[in-house]
Amino acid sequence: MKNFLFLGLLCIGLLSSCKDDDVPNQNTLPDATQSGKNTGGALIDNNIWVAKIESPDLNPGGNNTKYEFVNNTYQLQIVLRQVNDTSNRIVINISDSNEITSKTYSVTACRYENQSQVFDVGIGNNDGILNITKFDKDNNIISGSFSFTANNINGNNSKVTITEGRFDKKFIN
Template identity: 40%
Template structure:
């Protein structure tokens, strides 16, 4: 009986460890409470941002909201740390106000794109590619912004990547 109980406990512990390992292989839930999560499908592969404090790493998983004159700006950076470091940057710039709605992604200055350090390649939105970012929640008082995104981006060699099912739920700084 003791041997069976030990085996059951071992199986439970192994399966719980497996679930934690697999969390990096599934997209985070679509939430709207400032959990500092983000992810997308990048060329058919799951890409998950590392959870960290909003401004703990310069250029890390940071989100900023600012007001310049009568124009508002939102910058969302999602960073993945694995065998390589990669990031997705989303911008909503020079709008009357940030609110829950869909914004078109077009070439800079509204979007930077996707960048990977494995081969130091940056993919940008170009006139022939595009996408959208949908703000589903913008809470000025709690400093939370949430939403979804998708886009296509191109590198200098003409290779296009497809980013789909993107989502973020971030606390922002001002």
């Protein structure tokens, strides 16, 4: 009977120590990986912000990280959404007349949205960078880091500063 009780307690202990790898830790930024894990995060005004892990799709509001050739320009859009609030997201856009590759870009446009506010870096402002550390078109993987400062477009002159941003995403062509 003692062995059965010990075995039962051991099983409960082992099962309770398992963790779900699909739920990101919201207390730390995700590791800077380069394998298409669909992770992302940043410090937003020095507060940790972690993106939801999800598969690529083109549904409205979805994880539509995509790379395409439109009007003789290569365009890349990286979308990161927060774990518990799909209206809370970071969107980064760049374009290049040459193929996009692993290098540092000035951002074409960046946006941070939460439930009540939208912060934007407009085209032509050099308030942000995107450093692509891996761009693998064969496996549709893009990884890198970013930072930017954006203005509130709701007219109240506030700004948001996003630093230590990182992502490791699968993208859609």
